[in-house]
Amino acid sequence: MAYYFSKTIANIPFEEAIAKTIEALKKEGFGILTEIDLKTTFKKKLDVNFPNYKILGACSPSFAHKALQAENKIGTMLPCNVIVRENNNGTIEVAAVDPIASMQAVQNESLSNIATEVSEKLNRAVNSL
Numbered sequence: 479m480a481y482y483f484s485k486t487i488a489n490i491p492f493e494e495a496i497a498k499t500i501e502a503l504k505k506e507g508f509g510i511l512t513e514i515d516l517k518t519t520f521k522k523k524l525d526v527n528f529p530n531y532k533i534l535g536a537c538s539p540s541f542a543h544k545a546l547q548a549e550n551k552i553g554t555m556l557p558c559n560v561i562v563r564e565n566n567n568g569t570i571e572v573a574a575v576d577p578i579a580s581m582q583a584v585q586n587e588s589l590s591n592i593a594t595e596v597s598e599k600l601n602r603a604v605n606s607l
Contacts, residue, residue: 481580483604484573486565492530495570495607496562499534502606503560506599508536511557530564536574541596548588555580558600572607574600 487495500510512535520528537557545552560574577593577600584590 481576482573483576483601484571485604485607487570487572487607488568490570492562492564492570495572496532496534498607499560499562499572499603502603503534503536503600505606506603507538507540508558508599508603509539511535511537529566530562532562534560534562536560536600538596538599541592545589545592548592549584549586552581552584552589558596560600560604572604574604576600 490498503510512533514533514535516531516533517528520526535557536559542556545556555577558575558577560572562570562572564570577596578590581589581593
């Protein structure tokens with residue numbers, strides 16, 4: 479089972495891809511709690527050159543609330559990470575974690591149903607780009 483959904487986009491600047499990804503996530507009810515810029519972080523902390531790569535911590539408050547009611551330690555797996563990264567050929571890849579795969583080890587039917595709904599929303603957001 480794949481643990482993520484992804485789509486490659488051509489002919490778009492990196493920052494525009496970030497904006498379009500955030501907008502697509504908003505349309506599916508997600509907000510962005512965190513934004514980690516690996517390119518800048520690796521340069522600053524390791525003096526390593528790295529391509530454009532951002533990790534967006536996407537969260538749907540209603541689904542997070544439901545998930546935490548079903549499984550109080552599931553916060554260890556929140557928020558849902560979405561990456562936007564620049565490939566060597568200049569294309570942009572957007573990938574989102576598949577909550578079904580990431581929560582597979584948790585034996586909780588209520589959580590499984592929530593993960594399925596969130597998975598569908600993330601998949602729609604990625605595929606809409």
